[in-house]
Amino acid sequence: MPTPVILEDLQAAFPGWCIWRSSAGRLWATRNGRHLSQHEVDHGLCRTIDADDVAQLAEQLKEQETAEQAL
Template identity: 60%
Template structure:
């Protein structure tokens, strides 16, 4: 993770996710809410992972864009 990006920064930017680093030194994020079958079919994920903070941010933003494209459940 870059020295300018902390877990607190990531959590503040993505409050609907819980973010942590695994023992394999990968970053992970899990949603704080359950997804419906329709949301899963649309491509939303419960949990995502990445090699670094920049990659995780990109994947989280992709998930937010997908979610924004769904009509309210």
């Protein structure tokens, strides 16, 4: 998958996440309706992540998918 370039592309690529830009311009993503167990958190899964730009957020979301699949 190519790196998404706009928020709509990012949201389409990662439908399990709610993605938004804060008033300060920072990007955030929170899992949609999924609570993580302590085991999942201990293995690197995050409920919410943030980044400076779309490419950084996309990379973090890919890392979250990889970590989740490893469990």
